[in-house]
Amino acid sequence: MDQDTAIAAFSALAHPTRIAVFRLLVRSAPQAVPALSIASRLDAKPSTLSGHLAILRRAGLIxxxxxxxxxxxxxxxxxxxxxxxxxxxxxxxxxISHCQDILTMLGEETGA
Structure with a gap:
């Protein structure tokens, strides 16, 4: 990933609703989640949510x-x-030995 693409991705996540959507979809992976289910689970208005979903999609995150x-x-x-x-x-x-905290956290998250 180049720097410009990374900046676009991080910018897309720089909103409470968008990061909540992203985290919900990462937790649900590899299953896709219907838009109305996302709105319901996050207590978000579907009309507002569609804009957030479009931003995440343009950034390539979803x-x-x-x-x-x-x-x-x-x-x-x-x-x-x-x-x-x-x-x-x-x-x-x-x-890599200096990154042990990160590796440990990832192992805990995945149950490894």
């Missing part, structure tokens, strides 16, 4: 698919991985 009249959203996990890789690529001057 993807959408249409199933008849329903639109489902999912986290774009390769993009999420690229964003995390961008953040950590220079971490600790390449000394």
């Amino acid at each position: 993807a959408s698919t249409r199933h008849q009249r329903e639109i489902r959203y999912e986290a774009n996990l390769p993009s999420v991985n690229a964003m995390i890789g961008f953040l950590l690529s220079d971490c600790c001057g390449g000394q």
